[in-house]
Amino acid sequence: MTEDTPPDEERGTEPTRAGNEQHGPARLSARSEPQPAHRRRQAETVQSISRIASRWRQCPRCSVWADTASRSSDNTCGICAHSFPLSARQRITLLVDHDSFHEHDAMLEAGDPLCFTDRVPYPERHRAARQKTGLHDAAVYGTCAIGGHPTVMMVLDFDFMGGTMGVVVGEKFLRAARLAIERAVPLTVVSASGGGRIQEGTFALFQGLKTATAVALLRETSTPFLSVLTDPVFGGVAVSYSSIGDVVIAEQGTRAGFAGRKVIERTIGAKLPADFQTSDFLLRHGHVDIVATRRQLRPLLQNLIAFAARSALPPGPGEPPHPHVSAAPASGWQAVALARHRQRPRLDHYRDTVFHDMVTLHGDRSEGDDPALLTALGWLDQRRVALIGHVRGPGGFDPAHNWGMPSPCGYRKATRVMRLAARWGIPIVTLIDTPGAYPGPRAEENNQCAAIAETLATAARLPVPIVCVVIGEGGSGGGLALCLGDRLLIQENATLSVISPEGGAALLFGTTAQAPHIAARLRLRADDLHRHGLVDEIVAEPDGGAHWDPAAAAALLKAALRRTLAETERLDTANLLTQREKRLTSFGTVWDLGEETAPRDA
Structure with a gap:
């Protein structure tokens, strides 16, 4: 709809006093015909007021009157930066x-x-x-x-x-x-x-x-x-x-x-x-x-x-793999402690050091904008990338970011940006660091399961490279949602598990006191995961862990991303999707016990 333009107001007329007979004929004659000079001065005054009024406008935000001629070239209020209309x-x-x-x-x-x-x-x-x-x-x-x-x-x-x-x-x-x-x-x-x-x-x-x-x-x-x-x-x-x-x-x-x-x-x-x-x-x-x-x-x-x-850069020779010298934690529980360390660098650190000129994209276009999950477009050196990752905030336990536990709108935001990256031909980097998806009633009302499933199904057939890196905790389905790609890397002191040790202990033993025991049995350390073929590469950390030297940790991660992206960008779309499907459908071994060649103790 459009607002109707009101009709022009009729010009007012000077009131006449001809019927005021009590003042007498002489007085009537004097007042009925004002002097021409007076008329001219009156008209000039009206025009001057009109000119002044047309130059001044009150800002609807701060209520300050401003001279339109003195406004900045972008037609904004000099006091509160309110934007006036532009043609x-x-x-x-x-x-x-x-x-x-x-x-x-x-x-x-x-x-x-x-x-x-x-x-x-x-x-x-x-x-x-x-x-x-x-x-x-x-x-x-x-x-x-x-x-x-x-x-x-x-x-x-x-x-x-x-x-x-x-x-x-x-x-x-x-x-x-x-x-x-x-x-x-x-x-x-x-x-x-x-x-x-x-x-x-x-x-x-x-x-x-x-x-x-x-x-x-x-x-x-x-x-x-x-x-x-x-x-x-x-x-x-x-x-x-x-x-x-x-x-x-x-x-x-x-x-x-x-x-x-x-x-x-x-x-x-x-x-x-x-x-x-x-x-x-x-x-x-x-x-x-x-x-x-x-x-x-x-x-x-x-x-x-x-x-x-900008067209993507032609694939370069990449960098040789950084030699991984295992200095893994002695136990699974120690690995969990390091992954949760309050000084451990999180996504915001890597966003600012590994990447540059990032433009953050907000919202799922439906429900809201989840602060626990970041989506952004930017650059890794001269290579365009879409960055998607969990945000845990300062110390890794920030309630303003829901402790890094995304809600359905976060995963729908991730899915939307994945599809955008596919249309624009941009490789995707995901950084995984979450205890898990948020399990509250609001998340269930908004179909958390379908949101995660849609993210996974979308990533499975995207025609652009996807490189995933676990940089802290990779917890359950909330972490899984960003693990589907052409390569899965994990930092040396990060973890990846079907459930948190505390959650597993509560389910199996009825008490969280058995969490260290469950952590060991889950084989959630980077070395365990790599040995079983569940991750493709371990990204080394500085001695003692990434929290001892965040800048060095960022340099090691950046080198791994450069190399891995160069490898995946060499593949045409058909080969990329074929290799991705082969990789993703190969996890785990099954035996058909109906075949005579199957070992009976499998």
């Missing part, structure tokens, strides 16, 4: 390289097949919007560069009938998508819309079918699609394309959703929370990947477009 042309100027934007199909216009009239006929309303904005419809698209990296960009202008999507907006999105596919460059779309255009009726409604088809084509051809939400985005634009980009970014202060706040409150008769549908709400509930200020948008898009468009 499509202003937005393009702000985001793209100077003189790089070349518009396509600027003259497209829609007809009026419904002969629609509200307070004025649709053609008249459309004509007024053209005069107001200088555009022929709400969408502007073309080719450009951001930071020297080519992209196709489309921007909606809210000043053109509320940025509503009609036939022209739908057609321009389709043409922009096809152009991006043809040129093999990312598509970047900046949306600001009140929804579908009422004046075009079901023709406008069905543009959602057209734009959804265009998104499917982008995915089918692995063409990156970056969606930027700016205030506001509702209705037809939100339900068809803006909410399902490969990466969805919300400008700070944006409101977005299916229906507007007032419509929902009137429909359901309930008062909504103050932050309902705001950018912070969208991030907290997992609907967007990133919330960025207006000043952060250009460098963020530059980074993402460079990342999405």
